[in-house]
Amino acid sequence: MNGPQDLGGQMGFGLVAPEVEEPVFHAAWEKRALGLTLCASALGKWTIDESRHARESLHPADYYASSYYEIWTKALEALLLRHGFITAADLAAQRAVDLVPGPSRILTADNVAAALARGGPCDRPMATSPRFAAGDRVRTRRTHPTGHTRLPRYARDCVGTIEAVHGGFVFPDTNAHGAGEAQEYVYTVVFTGEELWGEAANPGLTVSIDAWESYLVPA
């Protein structure tokens, strides 16, 4: 979706503000927000793609006014409501008033290290051969899907070169909506600055994206 998350090339946000000796967390609530998000995802009812779509589905004014852990928290509430783990009554009461059947599994402290070390690999076996090879010229599709996608607007309908073929990966555009993993080959596609931004591009700039096969057509 052409949502607030799709920031590449947007203007008006000001200068980057690096922070000297930045702490890992800036407030105690950020620690709890991170932990809640990871523990809730371990319930296994949604994917990372659905999580990302929940975050980018915040109203743009809300998205831009929120810090990243605030965005995570608001999206987490939406996911928990959607999947029936919490209700509006729970949120209004700020405690558990609607009890749900017990979950089959939750993340316990003794399993955290193993769960973090395991992660959630998204590569999948492919039964077909890749359509493109390194060196091929490709054009990204001109497309404006209303659902989740990982093809940023600034790189649509642009011609680039396949630099690497990475094997099959879960397709976010379907997986975010519960429509299956539908794995596709992923490619690193590199564009010149001029192709993306025109004559005023930084001299010598190249930018790459990692693109699922259905984002691409032969150029």
Next chain:
Amino acid sequence: MAHDHHDHDDDHPDNELDPVTARVRALETILVGKGLVDPAAIDAIVEAYETKIGPRNGAHVVATAWTDPGFAAWLKTDATAAIASLGYTGRQGEHMRAVFNTEGEHNLVVCTLCSCYPWSVLGLPPVWYKSPPYRSRAVIDPRSVLAEFGLGLPAYTSIRVWDSTAELRYLVIPQRPAGTEDLDAEALAALVTRDSMIGAGLARAPGKA
């Protein structure tokens, strides 16, 4: 923040909490009350990212690449396996790629669509990496962005930006600083900053803070 302490054993409403602290605390109270979240698991996650999973992991990878040509070659062809051999695996590092800076080309990593970042080797991303100014400008005007980090690259160095739009996570291998021939891997790792592994800086010269 005035009220940033958190005591998750305290279930009493506290009207003095700032709104976001109150909102997160309420959510934790609900989820713990339903048996969906173990608060000790949150503590364990926080402890892992505060003490174990951070940019020292990535610095170890970089220093090993600088001192062991065989490892550097492995890192170029199969970064996930090479990095796993040092013990760094897992969440947001499942599919790694290492990109090497040279005199001619400087690499910079961004995620314009969210905040994808190689957690297993760099830990949690800094605020600037997740924020709109960096995410919007890194792809269109990286030279100015680097200048805001105090990094002025020579005109002959081209910039390659990697937008992390899929599940590959990128680790920049900065150039080894001059005058470090006598340093061992541990001393070299101390020169490798987090920002240099994103591409927003260079490795430190020896003898400088």
